Amino acid sequence: NLSCLPASMYTEIQREQPDGGNILTRPDYTDSNPELIKPKKLINPVKASKSHQELHRELLMNHRRGLSMDSKPELQRVLEHRRRNQFIRQKKEEEEAKKLQSPFEKELLKRHQRLDQLEKEQEKEEDHAPEFIKVKENLRRTSTVIGDEKA
Numbered sequence: 001n002l003s004c005l006p007a008s009m010y011t012e013i014q015r016e017q018p019d020g021g022n023i024l025t026r027p028d029y030t031d032s033n034p035e036l037i038k039p040k041k042l043i044n045p046v047k048a049s050k051s052h053q054e055l056h057r058e059l060l061m062n063h064r065r066g067l068s069m070d071s072k073p074e075l076q077r078v079l080e081h082r083r084r085n086q087f088i089r090q091k092k093e094e095e096e097a098k099k100l101q102s103p104f105e106k107e108l109l110k111r112h113q114r115l116d117q118l119e120k121e122q123e124k125e126e127d128h129a130p131e132f133i134k135v136k137e138n139l140r141r142t143s144t145v146i147g148d149e150k151a
Contacts, residue, residue, distance in 0.1 A: 046052055072080075101109075126134075
């Protein structure tokens with residue numbers, strides 16, 4: 001009674017899909033004609049290369065040993081550690097610089113920011129002015145400059 005049960009689920013699936021589960025297409029030629037030349041499978045040049053075979057061998061060895069392939073090379077880890085430390089050091093220096101500012105410097109910075117904001121608002125207002133007003137102002141400026149040069 002146990003002999004009629006399949007050995008695995010895979011064999012059972014194969015029996016259920018005898019031809020429909022096959023992804024590969026059947027060749028157009030028939031085996032009965034000996035005059036036809038049968039095509040050979042092409043060699044993959046990447047897999048045939050020595051460097052690829054060595055790399056593959058090394059990966060298999062590392063996998064068997066249980067070495068983690070997700071770990072980064074030592075150089076990359078050191079460089080990332082340095083970048084991280086440098087970024088942290090830069091942040092600390094900026095914070096210390098902010099703490100060391102005197103009240104006078106803070107007030108100067110606030111005034112400078114207000115002046116910048118006022119200048120930006122004036123530029124926006126000038127941008128909204130009609131074109132003929134801008135041209136007229138430019139003409140006045142050039143006429144006064146030419147008039148001053150003649151005098």
